[in-house]
Amino acid sequence: LRKGPDLDDEFWEDLEDTLVGADIGATAVTEIVDRLRDSAARQALPDAAAVLDHLAGELAREFDSDAADLLAEGPVVVLVVGVNGTGKTTTVGKIATEAARAGRSVLLGSGDTYRAAAVEQLDIWAERAGVPVVRRERGADPAAVTFDTVKQANETRPDLTLIDTAGRLHTSADLMRELQKVQRIAKRESDAPVRSLLVMDATTGQNGLSQAREFHAALDLDGLVLTKLDGTAKGGIAVAVVRELGLPIVRIGVGESADDLKPFVPDEFARALVG
Amino acid sequence: NLSQRLQTVFAGLTGKGRLSDADVDAAMREIRLALLEADVNFRVVKEFVARVRERAVGADVAKSLTPGQTVIRIVLEELTELLGGTDARLVFTGRIPGVVMLVGLQGSGKTTASAKLANLMRKQGKRPLLVAGDVYRPAAIDQLEALGRELDIPVYRGESSDPVEIARAGVKEAVAQMRDVVIIDTAGRLHVDEEMMTEAARIKDAVRPDQILMVVDAMTGQDAVTAAQAFSERVDFDAVIVTKLDGDARGGAALSVKHVTGKPIMFAGVGEKLDALEQFHPDRMAKRILG
Numbered sequence: 090l091r092k093g094p095d096l097d098d099e100f101w102e103d104l105e106d107t108l109v110g111a112d113i114g115a116t117a118v119t120e121i122v123d124r125l126r127d128s129a130a131r132q133a134l135p136d137a138a139a140v141l142d143h144l145a146g147e148l149a150r151e152f153d154s155d156a157a158d159l160l161a162e163g164p165v166v167v168l169v170v171g172v173n174g175t176g177k178t179t180t181v182g183k184i185a186t187e188a189a190r191a192g193r194s195v196l197l198g199s200g201d202t203y204r205a206a207a208v209e210q211l212d213i214w215a216e217r218a219g220v221p222v223v224r225r226e227r228g229a230d231p232a233a234v235t236f237d238t239v240k241q242a243n244e245t246r247p248d249l250t251l252i253d254t255a256g257r258l259h260t261s262a263d264l265m266r267e268l269q270k271v272q273r274i275a276k277r278e279s280d281a282p283v284r285s286l287l288v289m290d291a292t293t294g295q296n297g298l299s300q301a302r303e304f305h306a307a308l309d310l311d312g313l314v315l316t317k318l319d320g321t322a323k324g325g326i327a328v329a330v331v332r333e334l335g336l337p338i339v340r341i342g343v344g345e346s347a348d349d350l351k352p353f354v355p356d357e358f359a360r361a362l363v364g
Numbered sequence: 365n366l367s368q369r370l371q372t373v374f375a376g377l378t379g380k381g382r383l384s385d386a387d388v389d390a391a392m393r394e395i396r397l398a399l400l401e402a403d404v405n406f407r408v409v410k411e412f413v414a415r416v417r418e419r420a421v422g423a424d425v426a427k428s429l430t431p432g433q434t435v436i437r438i439v440l441e442e443l444t445e446l447l448g449g450t451d452a453r454l455v456f457t458g459r460i461p462g463v464v465m466l467v468g469l470q471g472s473g474k475t476t477a478s479a480k481l482a483n484l485m486r487k488q489g490k491r492p493l494l495v496a497g498d499v500y501r502p503a504a505i506d507q508l509e510a511l512g513r514e515l516d517i518p519v520y521r522g523e524s525s526d527p528v529e530i531a532r533a534g535v536k537e538a539v540a541q542m543r544d545v546v547i548i549d550t551a552g553r554l555h556v557d558e559e560m561m562t563e564a565a566r567i568k569d570a571v572r573p574d575q576i577l578m579v580v581d582a583m584t585g586q587d588a589v590t591a592a593q594a595f596s597e598r599v600d601f602d603a604v605i606v607t608k609l610d611g612d613a614r615g616g617a618a619l620s621v622k623h624v625t626g627k628p629i630m631f632a633g634v635g636e637k638l639d640a641l642e643q644f645h646p647d648r649m650a651k652r653i654l655g
């Protein structure tokens with residue numbers, strides 16, 4: 090994107106391309122750029138740099154930077170959900186590590202009783218973070234693991250309980266029902282409040298909006314985590330999701346190690362989107 | 365959907381004669397939007413729409429079709445052609461064992477696809493050996509071993525912590541166990557991770573696979589092109605497996621990857637079970653992309 094002085098047609102087209110290329114979505118991009126051209130004219134923005142600054146500011150404002158950190162509101166039980174492969178288990182491990190380092194007590198629930206070696210994978214993260222994990226054998230009812238985890242949390246009262254769940258497509262009615270049952274059991278049995286966190290992959294395109302809508306309709310989500318922002322994808326789909334559902338982005342994932350979890354900073358995120 | 369939108373665009377036409385530039389402009393806008401909504405890369409969309417425009421302007425509106433139907437047919441034909449022929453198959457040189465290597469971004473479905481391929485090959489009369497080349501992800505090797513046990517297909521895990529060495533040893537093991545095809549699962553990696561891309565190239569050089577398959581998640585957005593181009597340059601994969609097509613992602617990434625790298629799409633992953641692998645059908649994918 091040329092940052093030179095001219096706000097000519099080529100500049101506006103290039104800007105549309107940049108935003109579409111960031112997965113913000115063609116229709117949203119047209120609205121955003123139309124409004125921006127209008128602002129640029131009315132405010133007599135002098136050059137491309139000024140326009141991009143203004144845009145980054147507008148985009149950053151879509152995100153609520155004053156949202157309380159739901160991971161720090163302890164004691165709290167957090168269900169970690171999302172479609173297959175987005176980084177849920179890894180994110181649970183990272184959050185557990187962050188909380189443990191901050192001196193908070195953590196309990197993990199190995200709620201993915203379906204996928205091969207899912208329990209083993211979370212075991213390794215639990216060990217790395219130095220936190221206990223509740224589990225059952227592969228094939229057990231995830232509601233049973235949830236029940237066990239919440240029972241233990243009620244007894245030991247950790248600041249943060251994280252329940253990992255199996256990846257599932259939002260289009261599978263059975264699997265979404267299973268997740269609702271997990272949430273229902275957790276809320277029924279838990280003394281601490283139960284929150285739901287959707288983990289989304291930053292490389293996801295427009296289907297991410299459909300995912301977020303369905304998970305939100307099923308569970309009434311409390312927050313999002315956007316992973317794999319260490320790649321080249323900008324995660325613009327989060328703009329569409331937050332515009333529509335108004336959820337806070339609680340953390341971002343920027344790598345595969347325990348330390349690769351960062352707070353979500355709207356200004357930084359918006360800057361990266363406008364390139 | 366696109367058909368309905370095009371009907372609206374052409375509502376004023378009398379349905380005979382040729383399509384004018386103005387008629388086509390409005391139609392091209394709708395097609396562009398539909399493809400972007402389906403996650404086709406914006407550069408690929410520009411080229412594609414230019415191609416469709418050429419065919420649409422002056423297109424004879426056939427007596428039996430409405431103008432909207434004429435344009436849709438052009439779009440479907442062009443999409444199907446771009447998505448490639450239906451004959452993309454695994455090709456082995458005849459060297460024993462044959463070697464297949466899977467690569468791709470994190471979480472795309474490689475380990476699952478490795479097992480699915482092994483399952484398919486055994487049904488085709490081969491004796492596959494799975495090789496656990498991911499030494500990084502916690503319990504990745506356990507995952508592949510569990511899948512192997514489920515299928516009753518052997519999995520080689522090696523003693524080394526170097527995936528290049530594991531791949532080499534895996535091929536030797538296949539010879540020793542008289543397995544005739546080796547399927548190497550590798551770790552998910554970012555195309556911008558220099559070290560990991562070099563590792564992938566080194567695994568390739570060490571075992572000279574007959575086929576390298578890039579595994580791409582159907583819900584990937586605009587970034588699919590950047591990643592695929594980089595993998596094509598560094599690893600020169602032969603074909604693509606698109607996964608998670610059992611969901612409702614339109615899958616435009618498939619078109620982008622095919623168009624930009626020229627590599628055929630060989631298989632479609634359509635579920636988590638180990639028999640959920642299908643031959644890729646370009647005509648079905650074209651309809652899906654158009655919504």
Ligand SMILES: Nc1nc2c(ncn2[C@@H]2O[C@H](COP(=O)(O)OP(=O)(O)OP(=O)(O)O)[C@@H](O)[C@H]2O)c(=O)[nH]1
Nearest residue numbers: 173174175176177178179256317342343344470471
């Ligand atoms: N580069 C990068 N990779 C990540 C990030 N988060 C997770 N991953 C990787 O993504 C892959 C999938 O992570 P998982 O934690 O297994 O994902 P999941 O959502 O639990 O997957 P399922 O349980 O199978 O649905 C792994 O290779 C992780 O290391 C991230 O922020 N950056």
Ligand SMILES: Nc1nc2c(ncn2[C@@H]2O[C@H](COP(=O)(O)OP(=O)(O)OP(=O)(O)O)[C@@H](O)[C@H]2O)c(=O)[nH]1
Nearest residue numbers: 173174470471472473474475476552608633634635
């Ligand atoms: N619904 C559906 N899920 C799939 C498909 N292919 C893989 N999965 C799921 O996607 C998730 C990730 O699959 P993996 O095979 O672990 O992915 P991977 O590419 O090996 O991941 P990394 O090794 O961490 O990069 C798992 O939950 C799989 O069950 C598919 O075609 N459909």
Ligand SMILES: [Mg+2]
Nearest residue numbers: 177178201256
């Ligand atoms: Mg998981």
Ligand SMILES: [Mg+2]
Nearest residue numbers: 474475498504
């Ligand atoms: Mg894997």
